[in-house]
Amino acid sequence: MKVYRLQKIGSIEGLELCEEPIPTPGPGEVLVRIVATSLNYRDLAILNGSLPFGAQDGRVPLSDASGIVEAVGTGVSRFAVGDRVVNAFVPGWVSGPFREFATQYGLQLDGWSSEYRTIDQQELVALPDSISFEAAATLPCAAVTAWSALKGIGPHQRVLTQGTGGVSLFAVQLAKAAGAQVIATTSSEQKAAQLRDLGADHVINYLEHPNWSEAVRALTNGRGVDRVVEVGGPGTLMQSVKAVAIGGQVSLVGILAAGEMPGFMDIFLSQARLQPIATGNRQDLEDLIATLARHDLKPVIDSRYAFDDASSAWRRFAARNLFGKVVITQNL
Template sequence: MKIYRLQNIGSIEGLEVCEEPTPEPGPDEVLVKIKATSLNFRDLSIINGWFPFPVEEGRVQLSDAAGVVEAIGSRVTRFAVGDRVTNNFMPGWFAGPFREFVSQYGSQLDGWMADYRTIDQNELVAIPDSISFEEAATLPCAAVTAWNAVAGIGPHHRVLTQGTGGVSLFALQFAKARGAQVIATTSSVEKAQRLLALGADHVINYAEHPNWGEQVKAITGGRGVDRVVEVGGPGTFAQSLKAIALSGQVSMVGALAEGEMPGYLDMFLTFARFQTIATGNRQDLENVLAAVAQSGIRPVIDSRFTFEECKAAFEHFAKRNVFGKVVITHYA
């Protein structure tokens, strides 16, 4: 089989395609024929050497995949040959709160950038028939993160999302499905129209309104939003504090934008809850799959690349000018 390994950390050129034997599943494992994978910012950070955790050279990249079970071990009971599956993002975290940092795909464990992968049966979830392989491959990281970032949101709540990456668009879709009002930000007129078409109630161009937190307050009659899905981190946090309603929640997802963090007093005076989001567990992924299937939500796919074009997929993603998820198909 063909498999990509990150032989040299520091750039996309460190990815090398190798030929290796197709693995055989152990007693508790299944062999998955991988049909699609998707990119997350963490993948780019691993390749470029920005990842905040240790990364072993030679590891297979990508944490999100979907495929078909081609063989099963002697003790496997959860799946049968032919089942359509996707993987749990955080190995070993099946339910309950986040309690432990574990080895992760692409850093200390081989990921999914390959034709086949063997994996313990408990790390997989079945894909409903209404969800394609490409769509399913977008869900383990971004959709589960967004799901937990807007947990508890319902009608009469207001939510702020930032930009047009995978987490932000899933958060918009999940919040709208729950009846909330959504304010989104972008710096592009064209993307603003697409955000409105996706269901956003208001869109703020942060290039035209760098003090966009005040714009949020104006839209909400001075109250602010009940939930901020914070993906920018240092570069956006000060405006998020202006946008959050008293006693609201800032769901802290990422740190994509450079800048200085506000001081303790600025945070204290919002009386808000600041909740870091550790993606989610296997039960969360099962809930996301059910919600997507039942609500008719369609994951937004920015672009598709073939397995042979994986470096081009990373190069496109690295430009950070995307609307939704970048997907790699493995149909050869």
Template sequence: MKIYRLQKIGSIDDLELCEEPTPQPGPGEVLVNIKATSLNFRDLAIVYGWSPFPLEKGRVQLSDAAGVVEAVGPGVTRFAVGDRVANNFAPGWYAGPFREHAPQYGGQLDGWMAEYRTIDQNELVAIPDSISFEDAATLPCAAVAGWNAVAGVGPQHRVLTLGTGGVSLFALQFAKARGAHVIATTSSNEKAERLRALGADQIINYAENPNWGEQVKALAGGRGVDRVVEVGGPGTFAQSLKAVALGGQISMVGVLSEGEMPSYMDMFLSFARFQTIATGNRQDLEDVIATVAQNEIRPVIDSRFTFNDGKAAFEHFGKRNVFGKVLITNFG
């Protein structure tokens, strides 16, 4: 089989396409014929060595995949040959709150940038026929993070999403499915139209309005929003703090930009809740899949690359001018 390994950490050029024997499933394992994978910002962080977690050279990259069960090992009861599956993002985390930093795909465990992979049956979930392999491959990380970032949101709430990356677009779609009012930011008028088509009620161009936090508060009736899906980190946090309502929540999902964080007193006087989002567990992924199917939500796809063009997918994604998810497909 063909498989990509990151032979050295620091450059996309060190992603090497190799040939290795197709693995066979052991007890409790299944062999997945991988049909599609998707990229997340964490994948760039690993390749370039930005990740705060331990990294090992030679690891297979990517944390999100969907495919078909090709074979099952002894004792497998959850799946049969021919079942359509996607993987759980966080190995070993099946339900309940986040409790430990376990080994991760691409860092300390081999990921999914391969034609086949063996995996413990408990690390997979079933996907219905109504969800394509491509769409399913976008769900384990970004969709689950977006899902948990807007947990508890309802029709009485106002939500702010930042930019047009995978987490933000999923959060927008899930918030709208729950009846919330969504304000979104972008730096492009073209992207603004696409956000509006996804259901965003109001849109702010942050390039034209650097003090967009105050504008968000004004659009939210002067009170501010009940939930901020904060993906930028230090570079956007001060404005998110201006945008959030007293007693609201800032869901801290990512760190995409640098900047100066607000003071402790500024954070204290907001009376907001600051909730770090550790993506989610297998039960969350199952809930996301059910919601996507029932509400006919279509994940936003920026672009598709063939398996042999895996490096090109990373290069495109690395430019950070995307709207939605970047996919690597393997239907050969």
């Protein structure tokens, strides 16, 4: 089989296409023929060496994949040959609250940038026929993160999203499916139009309104939003705290932007909850898939690349001028 390994951390040139034997599933494991994968910001951070979780040379990258069960080991009861599956993001986290930083794909464990992979049956979720392999491959990291960031949101509430990355676009779709009103930020009129087409009720250009929390307050009659899906980190957190309603929640998802952290008094006066989001567990992925199927929601895909041309997918993703997910397909 063909498999990509990040032989040297630091650049896309460190990715090497190798040939290795197809593995055999052990007890409790299944062999997955991988059909699609997708790229996330964490993958780029691992490749560049900027993620502080002990990346290792020689690992197979990527955390998100979908495919077909090709073989099963002894004792497998959850899946059979021919089943369509997608992997959960955090190995070993089936349900319940986040308790520890476990091993991660692409860091301490080989990821999914391969034609085949063996995996414990507990790390997979069944995929309904209504969701394509390409769509499914976008779900484990970005979509589940958005799902977790929005837990508890319902009709007549207001949600603020930032930009047009994978998490933010999923957050727009899921918030609208829950009956909430969405205010989104972006940097161009083209992306603003795309966000409106996706369902955003209001869009604020943060280049024209650098203190965009003021525009958020104006749109909400001074109250602010019930939930902020905060993907920027230090560079946007001050505005998020000023945009959130008293008693609301800022879901801390990403660290994309450098900048000034809000002061203690800003946080105190907001009376808001600042909640770090640890993606989600296998049950979250199962619940998310059920919601997507029920509402017929389609993940936004920016571009598609063939497995043998994966380096082009990485370069497209690294350019960061995206609207949706970058997907790599194979074995179709």
